[in-house]
Structures are given as C-alpha cells and as structure tokens.
Amino acid sequence: MANYQQNLTKYPAGSIGELWAISYPLMLSALSGSIVLFIDRLVLARYSTESMNAVISASMFFLILQFATISIAAIAEVFVGQYNGAKNYLRMREPVWQMIWFALLTAFLFWPLAFIAPSYVIPADYISEGSGFLTFLMLSGPLFPLNAALSAFFIGQGKTSVVTKAVALGSLLTLILDCLLVFGIAGFVPEMGATGAGIATGLGQLASSILLLYFFLDKKNRDIYLTHKPTWNPKQFIACLKIGLPGSIGHIVAITGWMFLIFLLSDASVEHLTILTISQAIWVLFAFMTDGLQKGVTAIASNYIGAQKSAEVHNVLKTAIKLSFILLGLMAIPLIIFPDIFVQGFLPEGVTTLDTSFMPVVAMSLGWLWFAFCFDVFAWVISGVLMAGGDTRFIMLAHGLGTWFFGIVPIYYFVCLQGFSPIWVNILSSVQTICILGLFYSRYKGNYWKKVLVN
Numbered sequence: 009m010a011n012y013q014q015n016l017t018k019y020p021a022g023s024i025g026e027l028w029a030i031s032y033p034l035m036l037s038a039l040s041g042s043i044v045l046f047i048d049r050l051v052l053a054r055y056s057t058e059s060m061n062a063v064i065s066a067s068m069f070f071l072i073l074q075f076a077t078i079s080i081a082a083i084a085e086v087f088v089g090q091y092n093g094a095k096n097y098l099r100m101r102e103p104v105w106q107m108i109w110f111a112l113l114t115a116f117l118f119w120p121l122a123f124i125a126p127s128y129v130i131p132a133d134y135i136s137e138g139s140g141f142l143t144f145l146m147l148s149g150p151l152f153p154l155n156a157a158l159s160a161f162f163i164g165q166g167k168t169s170v171v172t173k174a175v176a177l178g179s180l181l182t183l184i185l186d187c188l189l190v191f192g193i194a195g196f197v198p199e200m201g202a203t204g205a206g207i208a209t210g211l212g213q214l215a216s217s218i219l220l221l222y223f224f225l226d227k228k229n230r231d232i233y234l235t236h237k238p239t240w241n242p243k244q245f246i247a248c249l250k251i252g253l254p255g256s257i258g259h260i261v262a263i264t265g266w267m268f269l270i271f272l273l274s275d276a277s278v279e280h281l282t283i284l285t286i287s288q289a290i291w292v293l294f295a296f297m298t299d300g301l302q303k304g305v306t307a308i309a310s311n312y313i314g315a316q317k318s319a320e321v322h323n324v325l326k327t328a329i330k331l332s333f334i335l336l337g338l339m340a341i342p343l344i345i346f347p348d349i350f351v352q353g354f355l356p357e358g359v360t361t362l363d364t365s366f367m368p369v370v371a372m373s374l375g376w377l378w379f380a381f382c383f384d385v386f387a388w389v390i391s392g393v394l395m396a397g398g399d400t401r402f403i404m405l406a407h408g409l410g411t412w413f414f415g416i417v418p419i420y421y422f423v424c425l426q427g428f429s430p431i432w433v434n435i436l437s438s439v440q441t442i443c444i445l446g447l448f449y450s451r452y453k454g455n456y457w458k459k460v461l462v463n
Contacts (some may be wrong), residue, residue: 023323023327024327024330024331026308026324026327027301027304027305027308027324027327027328027331028331029166030166030168030304030307030308031168031300031301031303031304031305031328031331032300033168033169033171033172034163034168034171034172034299034300034303034304035296035297035299035300035301050289051186051187051190051191051205052190052201052202052205055190055191055201056201058134058137059137059201059202060285061134061281061282061285062130062134062135062137062138062141062202063138063141063202063205064270064284064285064288064289065130065131065134065138065270066126066129066130066134066138066139066141066142066145066202067141067142067145068129068263068266068267068270069125069129069130069142069267070142070145070146070149071263071267072259072260072263072264072267073117073118073121073146073149074149074152075256075259075260075263076256076257076259076260077110077111077114077117077149077150077152077153077156077256078152078153078156079252079255079256079258079259080107080110080153080248080249080252080253080255080256081107081110081111081153081154081156081157081160081252082107082156082157082159082160082252083103083107083160083248083251083252083255083400084103084104084106084107084157084160084161084164084248085159085160085163085164085303085306085307085310086164086251086306086310086395086396086398087100087102087103087164087244087247087248088100088103088104088160088161088163088164088165088310089163089164089165089306089307089308089309089310089311089313089314089396090310090311090313090314091103091164091314092164092165092311092314093310093311093312093313093314093315093317094314094315097232097233098233098234100161100164100165100233101161101233101234101235101237101239102239102241102244103160103244103248104157104158104160104161104224104235105238105239105240106239106240106241106244106245106248107153107156107157107160107248108154108157108158108238109240109245110153110157110245110248110249111150111151111153111154111156111157112150112154114149114150114153115149115150117149118146118147118149118150119146119147119149121146122142122143122144122146122147122149123143125142125146126138126139126142126143127139129142129267130142131270131271137201137202138202140200140202140203140206141202141203141205141206142206143203143206144203144206144207144209144210145206145209145210147210148209148210148211148213148214151210151213151214151216151217152213154217155174155213155216155217155220158217158220158221158224159171159174159220161224161235162223163303163307164307164310164311166307166308166311168304168307170220170223171220173219173223174216174219174220174223175216177215177216177219178212178213178214178215178216178219179212180212181208181211181212181215182208182209182211182212182213183208184208185204185207185208185211185212186204186205186208186209188204188208189203189204189205189207189208190202190204190205190208192204251398251400252400253400254400254401254403254404255395255400255403255404255407257404257408258400258403258404258405258406258407258408259407259408260408261404261407261408261409261411261412262407262408262411262412265411265412265415265416266288266411266416268416269284269416269419269420270284272420272424273423273424273433277430279369279430280423280430280433282370283369283370283373283430283431283433284430284433286370286373287373287374287377287433287434290343290374290377291377291381294339294381297332297335297336297339297385298384298385298388298389299388301328301331301332301385301388301389301392302388302389302391302392302395303392304328304392305324305325305328305389305392305393305396306392306393306395306396308324308396309321309324309392309393309396309397310396310397312324312396313396313397313458318458321393321396324393325389325390325393325452328389328392329386329389332385332386332389335385336378336381336382336385339378339381340378343374343375343377343378344374344375344378347370347371347374347375348371369429369430369431372431373430373431373433373434374434376431376434376435376437376438377434377437379434379438380434380437380438380440380441381441382441383438383441383442383444383445384441384444384445386445387441387444387445387448387449388448390445390448390449390451390452391403391407391448393452393457394448394451394452394456394457396457397456397457397458398457399451399456399457402451402456403448406444406447406448406451407444410440410443410444410447411440411444414439414440414443414444415436415437415439415440418436418439418440419432419433419436419437422436423436
C-alpha cells in the first residue's frame with residue numbers, strides 16, 4: 009500500500025489531501041479551457057450579439073464530435089490508472105498509443121466535414137457569421153482527442169501538473185489570438201470576427217499538443233515506460249473503443265438534444281435563445297469543477313481497482329462530495345449574489361432597452377442554473393467511480409437518454425409549445441440533473457463498477 013500511495017501523492021489514501029492534490033491541477037486545466045470558451049463568447053458578445061449567437065449555433069455541432077472523440081481517447085486514463093495500480097508499468101504506454109492512432113484517424117471525419125457541415129448545421133440566420141468559425145474549428149478537430157490521449161498518460165499516474173502546464177499554454181495563446189483576430193488591428197491584422205475565434209482556438213490546441221508530446225517523450229518516460237516506442241495492439245485498441253464508445257455515444261445523444269433545442273428556440277424569440285446561450289456559456293465556465301473532480305475520482309479509483317483496493321473507493325467518493333459542497337458555495341457568490349455581472353457582460357455596449365424586462369429574467373435564470381449545477385456536480389462525481397470500473401455503458405444510457413427524457417422533451421413541450429417563460433429552460437434543466445443523479449447513485453450502490461474491471 010505504501011508504494012501505491014507514493015505513486016500517486018504523499019497524502020493518506022482516500023483523504024481530502026489526496027483527492028485535492030490530484031483534482032486541483034485538473035480543475036485548473038479545465039478552468040483554463042473553460043475560460044477560453046467563456047472569453048471567446050464574451051469577446052464576441054462585445055463584438056456583436058449576432059456573432060455570439062452564431063458561434064453558439066455553430067459550435068454545438070462541433071461539440072458533438074469533440075466530446076465524442078475526447079470521451080473515447082480519454083478512456084486510456086482508466087487503463088493507465090489500473091496498470092499503474094497493478095505496477096504493470098511497461099504496459100502503461102500501450103493504451104496511450106492506441107488512442108494516439110485513434111486521434112489521428114479522426115482527421116478522416118473532421119476534415120471533410122469542415123467544408124460540408126456549415127451549410128447544413130448552422131441556422132440560416134447565422135450561417136454567414138458562423139461558417140468560417142466552424143470550418144477552422146473542424147480543421148483543428150483531431151487535436152482535441154490527441155490531447156486527451158496524451159493527457160491520460162499523466163492523469164492515470166496522478167501527474168496532473170503536466171496537463172495543467174500544457175492547457176495553460178494553449179489557453180493563453182488562444183486568448184491572445186482571440187482578442188487580436190476578432191477585432192483586428194487597423195493596418196496590421198484584419199478584423200475577422202467569429203472566424204478569427206475559430207483560428208485562435210485551433211492554434212491554441214496545437215500548442216498544447218506540442219507541449220504534451222514533449223513531456224510524453226522526455227528522457228525519464230522513455231527510460232521507464234518506453235514511451236518513444238509506438239505500439240499497435242489491435243486487441244487493446246478494440247478494448248479502449250469498447251469501454252470508451254458508450255460514453256462517447258452518451259455525449260453525442262445529449263449534445264444533439266441541446267443542439268436541437270437551439271434550433272427550436274431560435275424560432276421562439278431572441279430572448280429565449282440569448283438566455284440559453286448565456287446559460288450555456290456560464291455552464292462551460294464553471295464546468296471545471298465537475299470535470300476536475302470527476303477525472304480526479306476516476307484517476308484515484310482506477311488505481312485502487314487495479315491494486316485490488318476497491319474498498320478505498322468509497323472514501324474517495326465521500327471526500328469528493330465534501331469538496332463539491334465547498335466549491336458550490338463559492339460558485340453561488342457570482343450567480344446568486346451578483347448575477348448582474350454576468351448579465352451585463354453578455355450584452356453589447358450601449359444596449360439599454362432590455363434592462364428593465366430582459367435582465368431580471370436572465371438574473372433569475374442564473375439562480376436556477378446554479379441549482380441545476382449542484383446536482384450535476386454530484387452526478388458526475390459518482391460517474392467518476394463508474395468510469396474507473398469501465399461501467400461506461402450505463403453512463404451512456406443514463407446521460408444520453410436521461411437528457412432527452414428528463415430535459416429536452418419537457419423543455420420543448422413547456423417552453424416551445426406552451427410558451428412558458430425562458431426561465432423554465434433552467435428550471436427544467438434542474439429536474440433533469442436531479443433525475444440523472446438518482447440513476448448514477450442507484451448504479452453506484454449496486455456495485456456494478458466492481459464487476460467491470462479492465463484486463
């Protein structure tokens with residue numbers, strides 16, 4: 009047990025120190041990426057509301073493919089973690105290389121769609137503004153699963169600071185280029201609007217890929233793990249797909265639902281669509297908590313499972329829930345106490361006609377957004393344990409079908425058909441997250457994750 013603890017952190021097994029040491033760099037990494045998306049939309053909102061809505065509409069299709077491919081590539085984390093826990097170090101590079109090949113193969117999907125998709129997936133009112141953004145985003149598509157595959161090598165060992173450095177570099181470059189290319193500089197850089205945001209995002213991802221590959225192939229990793237020797241193992245490639253694909257499908261089904269809802273709300277009113285885009289941008293900003301905690305729980309739990317110490321997983325989950333309460337309390341400060349900060353930030357300069365009617369509605373929606381986020385955090389913390397055991401098929405069904413059955417369909421009926429206030433989008437989203445939390449908790453209590461060990 010002592011060797012295992014040394015491989016992860018210096019803190020006692022299952023303690024808040026261990027989980028925090030693993031999770032907080034991942035939170036910083038996710039926060040850095042979330043800030044890029046948040047600032048990206050915020051910058052475009054200051055540029056024009058049309059540009060912001062165009063980017064939201066265009067990016068939803070990309071998010072389907074992005075999350076789908078990332079979910080598959082990131083499953084290497086589970087294999088690396090269990091191999092690390094079992095001290096089978098020479099096999100740790102194998103799942104990473106299988107997912108590197110997978111990421112490269114996704115170019116055959118992303119690149120043709122870069123030129124075909126914009127005409128079909130962006131609403132007619134926004135296609136002129138959003139097509140360039142989507143094209144450049146799709147061209148950079150393979151970099152997202154590539155970064156997930158390389159990151160999995162470090163996350164599975166608890167070396168999360170490496171991932172933080174790579175994401176920070178990419179995010180910083182994206183932010184600089186975002187401001188530069190969206191507005192341009194007279195006489196030097198042309199004003200590119202949403203298209204500039206797409207170019208900036210792609211170059212930022214490329215920078216992250218280069219740094220992660222550098223760390224992956226450094227001398228220490230070459231000597232200990234033989235990372236410089238590419239491997240092709242069809243059996244493990246299929247195993248990664250078998251475990252990673254269900255989660256990928258779940259993301260596709262869920263995000264497709266929200267993409268469908270954007271099309272519907274774009275016909276309802278500008279207010280409905282704007283509240284949805286603002287809510288999604290803020291959700292992306294604060295999703296670093298969910299993402300970091302889930303990955304931290306998965307990293308630690310997969311090591312315990314590989315070391316045949318699955319009883320310790322319960323302590324990790326309890327610790328994660330305690331951290332969730334603290335983080336949700338901090339999140340309530342801007343969303344509940346000072347919501348006007350976010351409302352004002354998403355309106356172009358000089359807009360005052362909506363102040364008395366529209367802005368209070370947005371502020372109230374943010375309160376419900378926080379409420380929905382509470383249950384979502386707990387749900388995905390539990391899913392981190394299910395993921396560590398390879399129980400991704402259930403995650404697919406609960407997340408994908410649950411989003412539609414408990415979220416999209418009720419929102420469509422009450423908001424789109426019955427004409428309820430835009431606030432009801434976030435009210436019904438709260439109901440959705442509560443139901444999905446119930447499904448994940450029931451599965452966890454059934455101990456199915458113990459029976460799906462990775463070989």
